[in-house]
Amino acid sequence: MTVSKIEWTDRSDWNPIRGCTRVSPGCGGPGKHGGCYAEAIAARFSDPGQPFHGFAERTSSGPRWTGKVEVQWDRLTAPLGWRKPARIFASSMADWFHEALPAAEIASLFAVAVAAVHLRGHTIQILTKRADRMREILESEAFWGQVNAEAGMHVMERTDPLDRRWGDARATLEEYGPGKPPPGIWLGVSAEDQRRYDERRPQLEATPAAVRFWSLEPLLGGLDLGLADDDECYCDFAGRGFFGSFDRRHAAPCPKAGQPDWVIAGGESGPRARPVHPDWARSIRDQCAAAGVPFFFKQWGEWAPGEACGAPPTRTEQTTTWWNEGWHFGTQTPADGRNGHGDDEPDLYRVGKRRAGRTLDGRTHDGMPGGAA
Ligand code: SF4
Numbered sequence: 001m002t003v004s005k006i007e008w009t010d011r012s013d014w015n016p017i018r019g020c021t022r023v024s025p026g027c028g029g030p031g032k033h034g035g036c037y038a039e040a041i042a043a044r045f046s047d048p049g050q051p052f053h054g055f056a057e058r059t060s061s062g063p064r065w066t067g068k069v070e071v072q073w074d075r076l077t078a079p080l081g082w083r084k085p086a087r088i089f090a091s092s093m094a095d096w097f098h099e100a101l102p103a104a105e106i107a108s109l110f111a112v113a114v115a116a117v118h119l120r121g122h123t124i125q126i127l128t129k130r131a132d133r134m135r136e137i138l139e140s141e142a143f144w145g146q147v148n149a150e151a152g153m154h155v156m157e158r159t160d161p162l163d164r165r166w167g168d169a170r171a172t173l174e175e176y177g178p179g180k181p182p183p184g185i186w187l188g189v190s191a192e193d194q195r196r197y198d199e200r201r202p203q204l205e206a207t208p209a210a211v212r213f214w215s216l217e218p219l220l221g222g223l224d225l226g227l228a229d230d231d232e233c234y235c236d237f238a239g240r241g242f243f244g245s246f247d248r249r250h251a252a253p254c255p256k257a258g259q260p261d262w263v264i265a266g267g268e269s270g271p272r273a274r275p276v277h278p279d280w281a282r283s284i285r286d287q288c289a290a291a292g293v294p295f296f297f298k299q300w301g302e303w304a305p306g307e308a309c310g311a312p313p314t315r316t317e318q319t320t321t322w323w324n325e326g327w328h329f330g331t332q333t334p335a336d337g338r339n340g341h342g343d344d345e346p347d348l349y350r351v352g353k354r355r356a357g358r359t360l361d362g363r364t365h366d367g368m369p370g371g372a373a
Pocket residue numbers: 020021022023024026027036037038039093094095129
């Protein structure tokens with residue numbers, strides 16, 4: 001089942017949190033380029049009587065969050081009612097670890113995630129830019145005590161004694177903690193440039209999770225991921241599986257300790273979208289290949305290199321070229337481009353997200369953790 005336009009998930013319609021605030025350039029700059037799609041959508045539906053009234057607003061410099069952030073309790077248990085197992089991007093319109101959300105409320109969200117894995121076989125994908133708070137909370141024994149208690153309660157509430165599968169789930173519900181994170185919950189951190197990657201990397205690497213991943217989008221610069229190559233590993237992982245195998249991860253002093261299980265990269269869409277240089281995407285692809293990390297190229301966004309643009313331009317297009325550490329914008333008329341779109345010269349053309357697509361050097365990259373389809 002796929003009810004999401006986000007390429008790396010099946011569903012993005014579980015949104016138990018409303019509201020957020022910008023935290024770094026990937027969220028958008030003040031009145032300038034790019035911006036958070038959630039903020040733009042929320043502002044569109046922020047009139048009195050609409051779902052995001054009070055959470056976002058339209059201002060003269062564009063959409064803005066107001067700073068109000070709340071759990072939507074009436075949506076809390078939605079995934080428990082979805083019978084078909086799916087990968088669920090939880091809260092695609094907010095950040096689970098926003099500072100305005102008390103840890104006890106985040107525990108309730110996690111409890112539902114745990115129950116959704118046990119009861120329905122879902123995979124829950126959680127993405128944050130607040131990696132420090134995620135780590136702090138998930139390292140806390142008290143937090144997991146709350147999760148386990150609440151998860152047990154949700155399982156009990158939802159258990160129909162006539163449904164054997166649910167009954168089995170109740171019988172097998174485990175206790176989780178910092179040393180034993182639940183299977184089926186993937187924790188990801190978003191970073192857009194080298195500074196944010198370097199700041200957030202130690203936090204993600206230390207966060208207890210069955211699967212840890214990066215979302216490097218909107219990619220705003222080249223990144224050195226600092227991954228160790230496969231041949232640098234000396235761990236013995238005969239029979240190692242990804243799920244529920246936290247205790248068999250690469251451990252220090254192995255240079256691959258903390259390495260992510262998955263990397264997603266992509267560009268920005270929307271009216272003020274910023275471009276991705278093809279070499280930034282290629283470099284991340286190649287670093288992942290050398291380190292044995294699955295790589296998923298999500299999209300170019302609004303701007304694409306010539307090879308992804310198809311037929312010669314039939315109308316004047318915006319172009320951009322990267323030099324001297326910055327983008328330089330121009331236009332190309334159909335007469336200028338009658339021989340087609342040059343590959344990387346100018347570097348990128350604004351052809352829109354749909355036409356730009358998601359091939360990199362002629363193919364898609366759809367890597368998933370542990371080879372999950
Ligand atoms: S953290 Fe995510 S949801 Fe919040 S403003 Fe930034 S991009 Fe938007």
